[in-house]
Amino acid sequence: MQTVRLLWRHRIPVVPPRGRPARMGVDQVVxxxxxxxxxxGNLGFGMRDVARHAGVPVMTLYSSVDAREQLLELMIDQCRAEMAHAPQRGTWRSRLQTVAADNRALLEAHPWLADVESERAILGPGTLVKYERELGAVASLNLSDPDKDAALSLVIDFVRASVRAIRHTALEQSVETAAEWWAREGELLAGLGVAEEFPLASRIGTATGQAYNAASDPERAFAFGLSVILDGIQARVAGGS
Amino acid sequence: MQTVRLLWRHRIPVVPPRGRPARMGVDQVVxxxxxxxxxxGNLGFGMRDVARHAGVPVMTLYSSVDAREQLLELMIDQCRAEMAHAPQRGTWRSRLQTVAADNRALLEAHPWLADVESERAILGPGTLVKYERELGAVASLNLSDPDKDAALSLVIDFVRASVRAIRHTALEQSVETAAEWWAREGELLAGLGVAEEFPLASRIGTATGQAYNAASDPERAFAFGLSVILDGIQARVAGGS
DNA sequence: GGATAAACGGTACGCTGTACGGAAACGATG
DNA sequence: CATCGTTTCCGTACAGCGTACCGTTTATCC
Incomplete structure (x- = not known):
């Protein structure tokens, strides 16, 4: 079955089914x-895992779905269709902040979504309704159409990178604190004179700096980056044509 | 062998080798x-591919390297060590533009680098020298240390997302033009009234818009996004404390 | 010339996604 | 009611992956 037909399965008129009835529909598999x-938590799940969780043998999944990749696309679109979103009100700035917050919540509810790259490639109802709504946030901006799209994906790509960074540091801290790491492997670096050779990196660095007890706060970085982007759009709109 | 020792292998004093000499050093494997x-072009290469290219059996690689993941880290650090970089001169703005251009060239020379997420996690000489140099571009900014780091990674993450977008559209176009796709699957969407239901997405959308012959120019999006970010930093520096 | 130490590299294991095909279960038709 | 066409079910099997294991080979050190 073509992926598009599966994505839009709920809007395509149902043909009276023939042959043996399926014990699981596409919806249940998704x-x-x-x-x-x-x-x-990431993309490292397998078809056998999905099947076990659904209580069916592996190959039964392939009655509903062509391949793992296709299932993934259906999952992505489904998550976007179900995602919570605050009402779009106020200035374009607050609207874009809403977009950022909604996307962040989405990626935190389904962390594996942050690991897939194809943002627009999936032409499903969930993706389209999400995209249409988010375009509404930049519609009033004094920008060309391509630039509106660019501004929007600038925000969304930033959110994704931030969520990945946040998750990454959280995961790392849960495995081993920076102090523990440093106690084990750091003296080697110290013996090589790394701190003297890379003073900025040692003082500021997210990784090295952690070792030297610099506060690495991805949450703060998120707020900073978002406001920078919004300020930049503002400057571009005000100063532009 | 611990990854750190392998990363810094060129600076660690050599111990006189004992036992059978290796026919391939770490450098050659990397x-x-x-x-x-x-x-x-992506991360889909296997150890057997590397071995075949090197002219050795697979398991011989494991004399130099513990695991594929470790090899990947060594490869990443090596690429960063070898990367070309223009001299850092002029204002912070032009310096950051240099950083962006250098990173873009790096990711285009080694496309698979755009698919790895860990930007700072690798504490190797290549990564550190790159990071130190790039921090120099934001050092003069009137920002706190964490914000300097955030500004830098804002630029770098943006470059990575852009390179991926550029590559993605290029790859898609090479497989099938948007017109071909639309002729094959688009009438289904059209029959569902997608164009009327999602007017903004249809007009502006990168994917849907392509179908309707909207010009999708990731190159333009790159220039737009970068200048927005730089404008944002400028506003933040000028208006801040 | 042992002893020791390291790399060599063939074999094999567990894991993955999924192609294949006989069996089974339905609606439609004679 | 029997048969046929159609579809799902799902056990088996295969090619690919990373790599653990380990006997063999080749070096240096005493």
């Missing part, structure tokens, strides 16, 4: 996939 | 890995 992926 | 990855 739902199982999302639950498993949420539990695993 | 070099082979980079060449293979460059040829493949």
């Amino acid at each position: 739902a199982s996939g999302i639950e498993v992926a949420d539990r695993v | 070099a082979s890995g980079i060449e293979v990855a460059d040829r493949v």
Whole structure:
């Protein structure tokens, strides 16, 4: 089955079914996939995991879905269709902040979404309704159409990178604190004179700096980056044509 | 062997070797890995590919390297050590533009680098020298240390997202033009009234818009996004404390 | 010339996604 | 009611992956 037909399955008129009835519909497979992926937390889940969680043999999944990649696309679109979103009100700035917050919540609810790259490539109802709504936030901006799109994806790509950074540091801290790491491997670096050779990196660095007890606060970096982007758009709108 | 020791292998005093000499050093394995990855273009290369290219059996690689993941880290650091970089001169703005251009060239020379997420996690000489140099571009900014780091990674993350977008559209166009796609699958969407239901997405959208012959120019989006970020930093520096 | 130490590299294991095909279960038709 | 066409079910199997294991080979040190 073509991916597009599956994506829009709920809007395509149903043909009276023939042959043996399926014990699982596409919806159930997609739902199982999302639950498993949420539990695993990244894209490292397998078809056998999805099948086990759904209570069916592996190959039964392939009655509903052509391939893992296709299932992934359906999962992505489903998550976007179900995502919570605050009402779009106020200035373009507050609207874009809403977009950022909504996207961040989405990526935190389904961390594996932050690991997929294709933002627009999926032409499903969930993706399109999300995209249309988010374009509404930049519609009033004094920009060309391509630039509106660029401004929007600037925000969204930034959110994704930030969520990944936040998750990454959280994961790292849970495995081993920076102090522990430094106690184990750091003296080697210290013996090589790294601190003297890279003074800025040692003082500021997210990784090296942690070792020297610099506060690495991805949360603060998120706020900073977002406001920088919004300020930049503001400057571009005010100073532009 | 710990990864840190391998990363800094050129600066660690050599111990007189004992036992059977290796027919391939770490450097050669890393070099082979980079060449293979460059040829493949993404992270989908295997240890057997690297071995074949190096002219040795697979398991011989494991004499120099613990695991594929470790090899990948060594490859990343090596690429950063070898990367070309223009001299850092002029205002912070032009310096950051240099940083962006250098990073873009790096990611285009080694496309698979755009697919790895860990930007700072690798504490190797290549990564550190790159990071130190790039911090120099934001050092003069009137920002706190964490904000300097945030500003820098804002630029770098943006470059990575842009390079991925550019590569993605280029790859897609080479497989099938938007018109071909639309002729095959688009009428289904059109029949569902997608264009009327999502007017903004249809007009502006990178994917849908392509189908309707909207010009999608990731190159322009890159220039736009970078200048927005730089304007934002400028506003933040001028208006801040 | 042992002893020791390291790399060599063939074999094999567990894991992945999924192609294949006989069996089974339905609606439609004679 | 029997048969046929259609579809799903799902066990088996295969190619690919990273790499653990380990006997063999080749070096240096005493």
